[in-house]
Amino acid sequence: MVRSLWTAATGMNGQQANLDTISHNLSNVNTTGYKQQRVEFEDLIYQNEKLAGTPATEDTVTPVGIQQGLGVRVGATQRIFGQGSLQATGVDTDVAIVGDGFFRVQQYDGSFAYTRDGSFKVDMTGQLVTNNGLRVLPEVILPEGYNVQTLAITDTGRITVKVDGVEDPVDVAQLELYRFPNNAGLESLGDNLYKVTNASGEAITGRPGFEEFGTTKHKYLEMSNVSVVNEMVQMIVAQRAYEFNSKAIQTSDSMLSTAVNLKR
Numbered sequence: 001m002v003r004s005l006w007t008a009a010t011g012m013n014g015q016q017a018n019l020d021t022i023s024h025n026l027s028n029v030n031t032t033g034y035k036q037q038r039v040e041f042e043d044l045i046y047q048n049e050k051l052a053g054t055p056a057t058e059d060t061v062t063p064v065g066i067q068q069g070l071g072v073r074v075g076a077t078q079r080i081f082g083q084g085s086l087q088a089t090g091v092d093t094d095v096a097i098v099g100d101g102f103f104r105v106q107q108y109d110g111s112f113a114y115t116r117d118g119s120f121k122v123d124m125t126g127q128l129v130t131n132n133g134l135r136v137l138p139e140v141i142l143p144e145g146y147n148v149q150t151l152a153i154t155d156t157g158r159i160t161v162k163v164d165g166v167e168d169p170v171d172v173a174q175l176e177l178y179r180f181p182n183n184a185g186l187e188s189l190g191d192n193l194y195k196v197t198n199a200s201g202e203a204i205t206g207r208p209g210f211e212e213f214g215t216t217k218h219k220y221l222e223m224s225n226v227s228v229v230n231e232m233v234q235m236i237v238a239q240r241a242y243e244f245n246s247k248a249i250q251t252s253d254s255m256l257s258t259a260v261n262l263k264r
Contacts, residue, residue: 010071011245033116099214101177
């Protein structure tokens with residue numbers, strides 16, 4: 001009965017972690033480019049009281065053993081990189097990725113980070129940056145005399161602007177996308193940024209719309225891929241599982257109390 005107390009406690013801890021992840025998903029339902037997380041569980045080590053296949057007699061073996069499980073733990077928090085819905089914003093510096101790929105930005109320490117959040121801005125030097133002022137790479141610097149309302153980004157990432165005194169649009173830069181052998185292996189840094197790890201593999205560079213890369217959609221943003229209905233259902237399941245485990249603890253405590261009172 002002591003084993004059942006600790007086993008049920010691991011179940012409660014696991015469902016608490018599950019609910020924490022669901023809450024995180026729901027809190028980011030309106031976060032640009034956010035990707036849903038899912039908790040994956042795995043059972044703990046087993047206590048073997050009798051091993052299957054051990055000799056029962058001279059001519060027979062035990063067909064089925066006796067194993068007592070010791071509970072559950074969180075094995076992974078899988079991030080699901082499904083496409084989020086597109087939202088038209090009408091903002092000239094907004095761009096969404098449709099398909100596989102990330103934008104690359106340079107952090108304050110000079111290292112690279114990757115994001116699906118294309119809500120870019122233009123800083124005081126005319127450079128395209130993120131909401132936190134991180135530079136988009138390759139660098140996009142708009143020329144002097146440009147009119148931001150004439151900025152255009154094609155599906156293949158080509159950026160042009162209309163410059164005062166120049167009749168034809170001026171080519172400014174070519175956006176590049178980056179993809180990874182294992183997107184789920186990226187490390188989340190917050191601020192809608194991801195970092196390369198040994199699990200993700202090195203970044204593969206390419207142009208939007210070519211070589212299995214996604215395309216860019218101007219004046220759109222990719223919203224979160226969290227399904228509120230699905231998360232609410234998962235929340236109910238997690239709550240019920242938590243209640244079942246707490247009930248197992250109460251039952252084990254009651255049985256233990258009965259065993260103690262037999263002495264009286």
